[in-house]
Amino acid sequence: MSFDRLAPHYERLESIIFGEDLQRIRCVNMETFLEAESILLLGDGDGRFLKALLDSGSTAKIIWVDSSKKMLKLAESLTKDLGHNVCFICSKIEDFDVPDSFVPDVIGAHFFLDCFSEDEILVILSRISGWSKEHTKLVVSDFSIPKKRGLTTFITKLLIWKMILFFRIFAGISAHELPKIGQLLSKMRYRCLKKETLRNGFICSWVWQL
Ligand SMILES: C[S@@+](CC[C@H](N)C(=O)[O-])C[C@H]1O[C@@H](n2cnc3c(N)ncnc32)[C@H](O)[C@@H]1O
Numbered sequence: 261m262s263f264d265r266l267a268p269h270y271e272r273l274e275s276i277i278f279g280e281d282l283q284r285i286r287c288v289n290m291e292t293f294l295e296a297e298s299i300l301l302l303g304d305g306d307g308r309f310l311k312a313l314l315d316s317g318s319t320a321k322i323i324w325v326d327s328s329k330k331m332l333k334l335a336e337s338l339t340k341d342l343g344h345n346v347c348f349i350c351s352k353i354e355d356f357d358v359p360d361s362f363v364p365d366v367i368g369a370h371f372f373l374d375c376f377s378e379d380e381i382l383v384i385l386s387r388i389s390g391w392s393k394e395h396t397k398l399v400v401s402d403f404s405i406p407k408k409r410g411l412t413t414f415i416t417k418l419l420i421w422k423m424i425l426f427f428r429i430f431a432g433i434s435a436h437e438l439p440k441i442g443q444l445l446s447k448m449r450y451r452c453l454k455k456e457t458l459r460n461g462f463i464c465s466w467v468w469q470l
Contacts (some may be wrong), residue, residue: 261432262376263305267330271304277419281458285401285465286370288456292397292467296365302353303327303372305334314342321345323362325364326430327352353384353406358391367392370401373441374435381441387449389470398468402441406461416462419458442466 274282293299293313297320300377304310305456310324324346326332332350339346349356365389378385403420406413421440427433450468457464
């Protein structure tokens with residue numbers, strides 16, 4: 261899987277389909293991030309969330325991890341005047357381990373888990389659990405298919421299907437369908453502390469804790 265090819269176009273593609281909504285949902289739980297002294301950002305992409313976090317006044321130690329070199333370059337250049345406390349790491353999450361001295365207060369995963377199959381997500385979640393302490397919060401932003409039936413749900417499913425196909429072709433993601441992230445987190449014994457949604461529940465941000 262590589263987002264290198266898409267990285268320079270990612271923001272534009274996103275804004276054509278979603279306008280500002282994905283960035284709004286990434287930032288909707290900003291308070292949780294601002295309370296943290298140490299933050300781990302997983303698959304964080306082109307740096308727009310990181311910039312918003314630093315612009316909001318975060319002084320936390322931040323470890324930023326993404327497997328795409330191009331995404332890392334974009335994130336570094338977007339935050340070069342702000343990111344004194346940021347350690348950028350180019351690595352697959354599967355190969356990454358947090359340093360022993362680093363206990364994240366908050367772990368952020370915005371539109372990251374939906375790249376994977378449900379079995380892979382369970383493995384990733386058990387890694388995340390291993391890096392977490394009792395107080396650690398996990399903020400996840402992602403898509404969710406609303407339970408209601410009807411035309412809107414049909415259109416939502418069609419859009420999801422097209423997005424997954426697009427990312428399978430151009431980034432090689434392994435997801436074949438939208439993973440049921442909420443259910444997987446509950447299965448791993450995470451408790452949902454907070455949930456915010458946009459577009460009738462299609463775009464979500466959850467705060468979870470073990
Ligand atoms: C769909 S993009 C989301 C980017 C960003 N978090 C956002 O909110 O738009 C998924 C990101 O996860 C990264 N990624 C994909 N697989 C990864 C892996 N195995 N380990 C770490 N990062 C990965 C990609 O390079 C990409 O930046």
